[in-house]
Amino acid sequence: MENNILPIYLYGAEVLRKPAVEADLSDRDHITALVENMKSTLKAADGCGLAAPQVGVSERILIVDGTVVADVYDYLKDFRRTMINPVIIEESSERCTYSEGCLSVPGIYAEVRRPAKIKVEYYNEAFEKVTEEFDKFACRMIQHEMSHLDGHLFVDDVAPIRRKMITRKLQNIAKGHVTARYKTKQ
Numbered sequence: 001m002e003n004n005i006l007p008i009y010l011y012g013a014e015v016l017r018k019p020a021v022e023a024d025l026s027d028r029d030h031i032t033a034l035v036e037n038m039k040s041t042l043k044a045a046d047g048c049g050l051a052a053p054q055v056g057v058s059e060r061i062l063i064v065d066g067t068v069v070a071d072v073y074d075y076l077k078d079f080r081r082t083m084i085n086p087v088i089i090e091e092s093s094e095r096c097t098y099s100e101g102c103l104s105v106p107g108i109y110a111e112v113r114r115p116a117k118i119k120v121e122y123y124n125e126a127f128e129k130v131t132e133e134f135d136k137f138a139c140r141m142i143q144h145e146m147s148h149l150d151g152h153l154f155v156d157d158v159a160p161i162r163r164k165m166i167t168r169k170l171q172n173i174a175k176g177h178v179t180a181r182y183k184t185k186q
Helices: 028-045 134-150 160-174
Strands: 049-051 060-063 081-091 095-102 105-115 117-123 128-135
Touching: 028 049, 028 060, 049 134, 060 134, 081 134, 095 134, 105 134, 105 160, 117 134, 128 134
Parallel strands: none
Antiparallel strands: 049 060, 060 081, 081 117, 095 105, 117 128
16 A cells, blocks of 8 residues: 655644544554555654644544654654554643644744643554653653644644734635645645
8 A cells, every 4th residue: 555645734724623533443444544644744744743633634643753853852763653542641730841833833833831741541553552651752742743633733822922923924824825845735
């Protein structure tokens, strides 16, 4: 089966605001094909995470690939995860702030506060149930992608003054007035 590079839906697309439904674990062929296409798409876009709604599929599936940021976070040099139907079952009260960007919101970066540690229950690519704890930037990538599964974007969580500063850029993205180095869709 050939892996397809899918278009990434941009800010303003309805699918990005819709809470995703659980993936049907009995439809393994569909999930496996989607995950492979998402991996090809993520690699082509040179990103570190992608949720299924970003490629127009409203299902609770995400992938993260820390290898692309391993030059900054060396502990991520072998970090890759596929999460099917992930659920955060625990989060720390401690918060941390990182600058985030998003393939669906090209050219915009902003500081976002999130829990410093999380414990996630999910199914991996072998359809095995896994419970795993994450911290540092791995935790950040996963939370960012899980937000997509709930129809939430990182720009929803920025400070009000920053939000005001990026409003025009967001409006331009929603109107299709944006250039990205990867295949996109409104």
